[in-house]
Amino acid sequence: MKLVIAIPSKGRLKDQTLKLFSDAGLEIEEGADTRSYQTRILGRDDVEIAFLSASEIARELASGTVHMGVTGEDLARETIHDTDNVVEFDLKLGFGQADVVVAVPDAWIDVDSMADLDDVASDYRARYGRRLRIATKYWRLTQNWFGQHGIGVYRIVESLGATEGAPAAGSADAIVDITSTGSTIRANNLKVLDDGVILNSQANLITARQASWNEARQALRAEILSKLSTCC
Amino acid sequence: MLETLLTNLRRVAPDEAEVDILQPADPFLETAGEDLRRRIFITESIDGVVHCLRPEFTIPICLHHVANAGVNRSAKRYAYGGTVFRQARRGTSEFLQAGLEDLGNPDRVEADVACILDLDTSLSNTGVEDVQIALGDQKLFAVVVESLQLPPAIARRLVRSFGAPALVEAQIERLTDKSVKTNGAREAEELALAGDVVGLVEHVAGKMQAANLAAQTGRSPQAIAERMIDKMQESQFQLDAKSADLLRRYLAMEIPMVRAPEALKGFADETGLTFGLAGKEFFRRAAAMEAAGLDLSRITYKASLGRNLEYYTGILIEASIGGVVVAGGGRYDRLCGLLGSRDAIPAVGFSISVDRLGEAK
Numbered sequence: 270m271k272l273v274i275a276i277p278s279k280g281r282l283k284d285q286t287l288k289l290f291s292d293a294g295l296e297i298e299e300g301a302d303t304r305s306y307q308t309r310i311l312g313r314d315d316v317e318i319a320f321l322s323a324s325e326i327a328r329e330l331a332s333g334t335v336h337m338g339v340t341g342e343d344l345a346r347e348t349i350h351d352t353d354n355v356v357e358f359d360l361k362l363g364f365g366q367a368d369v370v371v372a373v374p375d376a377w378i379d380v381d382s383m384a385d386l387d388d389v390a391s392d393y394r395a396r397y398g399r400r401l402r403i404a405t406k407y408w409r410l411t412q413n414w415f416g417q418h419g420i421g422v423y424r425i426v427e428s429l430g431a432t433e434g435a436p437a438a439g440s441a442d443a444i445v446d447i448t449s450t451g452s453t454i455r456a457n458n459l460k461v462l463d464d465g466v467i468l469n470s471q472a473n474l475i476t477a478r479q480a481s482w483n484e485a486r487q488a489l490r491a492e493i494l495s496k497l498s499t500c501c
Numbered sequence: 502m503l504e505t506l507l508t509n510l511r512r513v514a515p516d517e518a519e520v521d522i523l524q525p526a527d528p529f530l531e532t533a534g535e536d537l538r539r540r541i542f543i544t545e546s547i548d549g550v551v552h553c554l555r556p557e558f559t560i561p562i563c564l565h566h567v568a569n570a571g572v573n574r575s576a577k578r579y580a581y582g583g584t585v586f587r588q589a590r591r592g593t594s595e596f597l598q599a600g601l602e603d604l605g606n607p608d609r610v611e612a613d614v615a616c617i618l619d620l621d622t623s624l625s626n627t628g629v630e631d632v633q634i635a636l637g638d639q640k641l642f643a644v645v646v647e648s649l650q651l652p653p654a655i656a657r658r659l660v661r662s663f664g665a666p667a668l669v670e671a672q673i674e675r676l677t678d679k680s681v682k683t684n685g686a687r688e689a690e691e692l693a694l695a696g697d698v699v700g701l702v703e704h705v706a707g708k709m710q711a712a713n714l715a716a717q718t719g720r721s722p723q724a725i726a727e728r729m730i731d732k733m734q735e736s737q738f739q740l741d742a743k744s745a746d747l748l749r750r751y752l753a754m755e756i757p758m759v760r761a762p763e764a765l766k767g768f769a770d771e772t773g774l775t776f777g778l779a780g781k782e783f784f785r786r787a788a789a790m791e792a793a794g795l796d797l798s799r800i801t802y803k804a805s806l807g808r809n810l811e812y813y814t815g816i817l818i819e820a821s822i823g824g825v826v827v828a829g830g831g832r833y834d835r836l837c838g839l840l841g842s843r844d845a846i847p848a849v850g851f852s853i854s855v856d857r858l859g860e861a862k
Contacts, residue, residue, distance in 0.1 A: 376708035377720065378689040378701075379729035388654060388728070389720070391661055391811070394839070397719060400531065412539050419668050421534030422811065437713040442720070458712030 270481075271317040272489045275329055275338035278306070278320035282472060285364040286339050293496040315489060324348065330356050333479035336486060337493075343369050343447060343470035347407050357476045359494055363501045365472035366449055369410055371403075371465035373443040374436050375458045382463050383418040386443070390423045393442075404428040404441030407467075411445045414467045433457040502627060502862075503582050503855050506599040509626050510580035513619050514601045518565035518579050522586075526553040528560050532812060532839045540588050554586035559602060559833075559850060560840065566604045567842040574844065576605035582855075597855035599623075600830070604837070604848050610782060612849050613816050613832065614789045620820060620828055620851045621795060629822055629862050633799055636758065637806025637817035637831075639663055640779035641765075645751050648774035649744045652735045654728075659748075664807030664817070666752070673748055676740035693726075693733040701726035747772050754804035761802035762787050786816075812836040818851055822861035828853040 276290075276297070277283045290297050296311035297318055308318045319335060326340040327348035339362065346352050373380050380386055390401040401423040405411050408425060415423065426441045433453050435441035445467065448454050454461060474497060476490065526543055542554040555561065558581040566577060582599035601619055606612040617634065624632045642663045646656050655676065662668040692701040705722035756764045762784050769776055776783065791797055806817045808831065815832030830851025837846035 374709070374712055374714055376705050376712055376714060376722075377725055378705060378708070379725055379732050385732070388658060391657070394531075396724065400534075403535075408538075412535060416536050416539075419662065419665065419809070421536035423535050424530065425535055425538075439715055439718045458708070458714075 270483075270486075271315055272337070272486045272493075273317045273319055273335045273480075274493075275319045275321045275326040275335040275340075277323050277326065277339060279322070282323060282339070282341075282365055283320075285472070286362070289362060289364075289497065289500055292500040295493065295496060315485075316493075330475055330477040333477045333481070335477060336480040336482070337474060337476050337490065339472055339474055341365055341367070341470050342473050343367065343407070343410070343468055345473065345475055346468065347409050350409075355478060357478060358473050359476050360474040360498055360501065362472040362474060362497075365470075367447045367470050368449070368461075368466050369407055369445065369447050369468040369470060370454070370461045371414070371443065371445050371467065372433070372448075372454050372459040372461050375460045377460075380462070383415075383420065383465065386462065387418060387420045390420055394422070400424045401443070402426045402441040403443050403445055404432050404435035405445035406432065407445050407447075410467050414445075433459060502859055503597050503599055505627055506623055506853060506855065507580060507582040509623050510582070510599060510601050510619070513615075513622075514578035514580035514603070516577040516579045518562045518581070520555060520558055520561040520565075520581060520583070522555050522584070523552050524555050524561055526551040528564060528840055529553060529556060532560060532836065533810065542586050542588065542594070555584075556587055557585055557852065558583070558598065558600060559836070559852070562602045563604065563837050563840050563846075563848065566602075566846070567837050567840055570605065570846075574605060574846075576603070576607075578603050598852050599855055600828075600850060600852035602848065602850035604850075605846050606849075607847055609815065609832070609847055609849075610786045610789055612847065613786055614793050614795075616830065616849045616851060617790065617800075617816075617818060618793050618795055620818060620830065620853070621799075623853065624820060624828065624858070627858065627862065629827075629858065631799075631822060632827075633801065633821050635801050635803045635806055635819045635821070637664075637803055637819075638779070638783060638815065639807050639813055639817065639832075640815055641776060641783060642751075642804070642807065644776050644779045645748065645774065648772075649740075649747070651740070652731065652738050654731045655735055655738065661811065662809055664805075664813070665809040666805055668809065669748075669752065669805075673740065673745050676738070677742065677745050678739075689729060690733060693729045696730060698723075698726055698730065701729060705729075747774075752805040754802070756802050758787060758790070758797040758800035758802055764802075812839055815849070820851075820853075822858075825857055825861055826854075827857045827861055 276286045287297050298308050298311050306320045310316045323340045324344050326338040327344040329335045330338050331349040349355050380389060393401040403423055404426045406429055411425060428435055432444050432446040435444055529537055541556040544552050562579050579602045584595050585598045586594055603612050603616055643660050646659050659672055689704060692704060702722045705725045812833045812835040813831055814834040817831040819826055820828040828851055832849040834847050836848055
C-alpha cells in the first residue's frame with residue numbers, strides 16, 4: 270500500500286509545489302497524459318501523487334482518505350472542524366502567502382479595531398433595522414474570530430467571489446477575505462482593522478492524523494519531510 | 502420526569518403554543534446572533550429557506566404570542582416541554598427541556614416572583630433536594646455603571662458585556678490604562694477633536710462617494726462622524742482607581758438573599774451611589790419572595806450573574822444542584838420587540854434541562 274500525497278492540480282500553487290518537490294529530489298512525474306489525476310514520484314513506487322483542487326485537498330485530509338497534502342492553512346482551518354486534532358501542520362512551504370483579514374469601508378473613520386466593530390454591530394439593528402452584514406466565504410474562521418472578540422450580533426452573507434466588492438454593491442457592510450498584498454482591499458476603498466488579521470496563511474504540507482498509518486508509511490513520511498524541509 | 506414537570510407546569514401556566522421541531526432559522530439568528538449558527542442544526546429547504554431544528558422554545562413561543570396576542574394584549578403563561586437540538590462536542594445532540602414563559606404581565610415584580618416560585622416548586626416536585634438558586638439583576642448593574650458618569654459609549658459597552666465577566670474585566674483594565682490611544686487618521690482626528698461635525702460629515706461623505714457607498718443602506722456620514730467624536734472623547738477618558746474598584750467590588754458580591762437588601766443598602770451608603778427605581782424594585786421583589794413562601798436560605802444574590810444578550814433586561818435566574826446548573830431563565834423585555842412586536846411585551850421565564858436534572862437526581 271502506497272503513501273498518498275495530494276497536491277494542487279492547477280495554478281501557481283501547483284507549479285510551486287512541483288518545483289519544491291523537484292528541488293528536494295522528489296521529481297513528480299507529470300506523464301504524457303496531462304489530464305491524469307494520479308501520478309507518482311519518479312523512480313519510486315511507494316508514493317502516489319493525487320492532483321486535486323486546494324479545497325478538495327482540505328476535505329480529503331479531514332476524512333483521512335489521503336495521508337498527506339499540500340494546501341493553504343486558510344482552507345484547512347476553514348474546512349476542517351477541530352483542525353489541530355484532525356491534521357498536523359508539518360511544514361510551512363514558503364509560498365502561497367495570504368492573510369485572512371477583517372476589512373471595513375475606509376469611510377468608517379471611527380472603526381479601527383474589533384472593539385469598534387463590536388460597538389457598531391451592537392446597535393446596528395436599532396439604527397438601521399437589520400444586523401451588520403459580513404460578506405465572506407470563510408464562515409468558520411469568521412464565526413470563531415468574532416466569537417473570540419465577543420461579537421455575536423451580526424449576519425454572514427455568503428460570498429463566493431469578488432467579496433471585496435460587496436460593500437460597494439450594497440450586499441454587505443464589511444468583509445472577511447483573503448489578501449496577499451492588500452492592494453485589492455485598498456483599491457476597493459476598504460481598510461484592514463488593526464487587530465483584524467485572523468490568520469497569516471501560506472501553503473503547508475499537512476498530515477491527516479486519521480489516515481491509515483503503519484510503520485512503513487510513517488518512515489516514508491519522515492523521509493519526505495526531511496527532504497522537503499531542507500528546501501523551504 | 503418530563504411528564505411530571507409538564508403536568509406541574511401546566512397547572513400554573515395553562516396557555517399553549519404549538520412549537521414545531523422544524524423552525525425558520527432567521528428569528529434565532531437575528532436575536533441570538535450569527536454565533537448561534539455554530540451551535541444549532543441548520544438545514545435548507547428546496548426553495549432556499551433556511552430552517553433549523555428547534556434549539557429552544559422561548560423564541561418560537563414569543564413569536565406565537567406576538568402573532569396571536571392580537572388586539573386583546575392579555576397576559577399569558579405558556580408551559581412547554583420536549584426535545585431540543587444542539588451541536589455537542591460529544592455524545593447526543595438531543596436534549597429534553599421543559600419550562601415556562603410568562604408574557605405580557607405588566608406587574609414585573611409579581612411575574613418575577615411567580616417565575617422563581619414556579620421554578621423552585623417544579624424542581625422540588627420531581628423529588629430533588631438541595632436546589633440552590635442564584636439571582637442576578639441586569640438593571641442594578643446598569644445603575645452602578647450609570648453612577649460612574651462615564652462617557653455614554655463606554656457605559657453602553659460595559660452594560661452590554663454584563664454576564665461575561667472576562668469581557669467586563671478586560672474593559673475595566675483597558676479603561677484604567679494610561680497609554681494614549683490613537684488611530685492615525687490625522688485629518689479626521691483633528692476635526693473630531695475640534696468637535697467640527699460639519700467638517701467631519703463632509704470628510705466622511707467624500708470618502709463614501711469615492712467608494713461608491715450608498716449612505717441610505719447603512720451607516721450614514723452623520724452617524725460615523727458622531728461616533729468618531731464620541732470615540733475621541735473616550736480616548737482621552739481614563740477610569741479612576743476608585744471607580745474601577747467600585748465596579749469590581751460590586752461584581753464580586755455574592756450574598757444570601759435574606760441579607761441582600763441590607764448589603765446593597767450598605768454598599769450604596771458607603772460608595773455614595775443610589776440604586777433608585779431599580780433598587781426599589783429589587784427590595785420589593787425580595788419582600789415579595791419572602792411573602793410568597795420561598796426559602797430564602799437557598800437563594801443567593803450574585804451581582805455578576807447576567808447574559809450578554811441585548812434582550813435581557815432584568816433578573817437572571819440560575820438553579821443548580823450540587824454545583825451543576827439544571828435550569829436557567831430571566832427577564833427579557835426586549836425579545837418580543839426584536840421578533841417584530843410593535844409594543845413592548847414584558848417577558849420572563851425559565852427553562853429546565855431535564856437531562857441534567859435526571860443526572861442530579
